[in-house]
Amino acid sequence: MSKKIKAAHDAPAERSAHDDHRPDVGLYIKVFAALMVLTLVTVAVSKLHLPRPQAIALGLAVALVKASLVGGIFMHLWGEKKLIHKFLYVTGAFAFLFVITMTDGALLVKKMTQRMPVADQHPDEGGEKVSVSEAVALPPPAAPAPKTAKKGKAK
């Protein structure tokens, strides 16, 4: 066994596994400041009453940046071994697949249960512009017949 390999065997295993992640205290402080600022930005933006889609997109984007900073710097994912990255890619792909499938299912159910105009259901046949509710609605109750004069008794 060569001297280099023997040295690797004699060295504490955990220490050699951590040599890639030499702590950088200055960077940690900068990330901490960035996370605090981004938190305040998220809260401030939520007070602006943006339309829901824009607000959700913005909130999600800021949360993703914050999560990336924590994962990349604090969890040392930047510079981590590729095997860990592969684990996370697979996990992320399955989580994404799960979220998309379920969300798509929820959208489908919503579409199936909401009332659609007849014309939208049969566009090729030029259906009438009458909603389903109107099409299946019962006719309005007939107005009460006007009272007529009592007929005389039949003789």
Added chain:
Amino acid sequence: MNAIIMDNPDTHSGISNAKLGVWLFLASEVMLFATLFTSYIVLRMGATSWPWGWDALNVPLATLNTAILISSSVTIVMAYAKAYDKDKNGFQLWMAATLALSFAFLVVKAFEYGHEFKLGIAPSTSVFYAVYFTMTGLHGIHILGGIIVNTGLLYMSTKDEHWEHPLFLGRVEGAGLYWHFVDIVWIFLFPALYLL
């Protein structure tokens, strides 16, 4: 013998078994919270109305808790830095700070829950509150788990034999990874429940 084995002789992947185990555990945790977030999305899409967080929950307290949790992420990574340098006192100081912040988070959360219960709000009040209590409750349980692990590490650090153990630094890093994951979950929970 190839270079990978030379990097870390106890594995064939170049990654210690403990670290690999923690990452696999975190992958399963990602799926757990993915199911909860999916439930949140589906229930929200199916709801006829969804309250604005500022009206339904205590946003200032939740913002304070966010700041507390982010701070605790920094203190635990500082504890790791001190453990890396074999600085026993520094490690104990930063780990104690992490524990103090963890308890502070739970105390603030308890105030928030207490105020809601006083108003008669419970998980059965509405779909929104059912989702809110389930997700924040599970997150709170994860905080408790982290407190137990970090307390154990703080206790272990008082004994010199652990500092001489080659696996001690890996344990500190594993606990840190878990704690950062809990922080990331809150980073998404906070806007999803309180702000959007």
